Amino acid sequence: SYVLTQAPSVSVAPGQTASITCGGNSIGTKSVHWYQQKPGQAPVLVVHDDGDRPSGIAERFSGSNSGNTATLTIRWVEAGDEADYYCQVWDDSSGHPTFVFGTGTRVTVL
């Protein structure tokens, strides 16, 4: 089965840039989606199809995807960005369509 790997945690100072990576075999050939989940809340889609933002998501959130790594970038980090972030792809390489989530990265704003 397809596996997505994320670093458990990232720390960043306010106003700086946070980079959250998602590793997977040839992930650059897939569309990657990113979710933000604050404590006690449901996840929220922040980026889809590698780098597109849904309506209402700040331009500070951007994404890229190439090779074996996809990246979510948060510029001018704010205290309100502190959350868990998950990457996700759809994989049918085994003939069985599956939605795969990454292991999640906790972003801490210092």
Add this chain to the structure above:
Amino acid sequence: EVHLLESGGDSVLPGGSLRLSCVASGVSFSSDAVGWVRQAPGKGLEWVTTIRGNGGITEYADSVKGRFTISRDKSKSTVYLQMSSLRVEDTAIYYCTKEGVNFYGFESWGQGTLVTVSS
């Protein structure tokens, strides 16, 4: 605007059954895919199942195949998750989700309902 409201979460014994409901407003059951994603306590997200708009094709994660069944009632704008042969490891918050129109991701989420399987 899409709004997803789950209900039905409860505490059950291992081997028991439970049915979750998701009232999905702003969703077209003829074209939109709706499903469930779960999250065990302190753990990450896990896709459970999806029912597709066109034709009602259903898809399941291996971990629940044969035990869980997703269905929908268009007249009630409701999607159901019938869970049977429940295991301790099925304990989780179950989120109702709507997929993106043109992408295989989850653009809308409900607030979730908690299922606890314990003896």
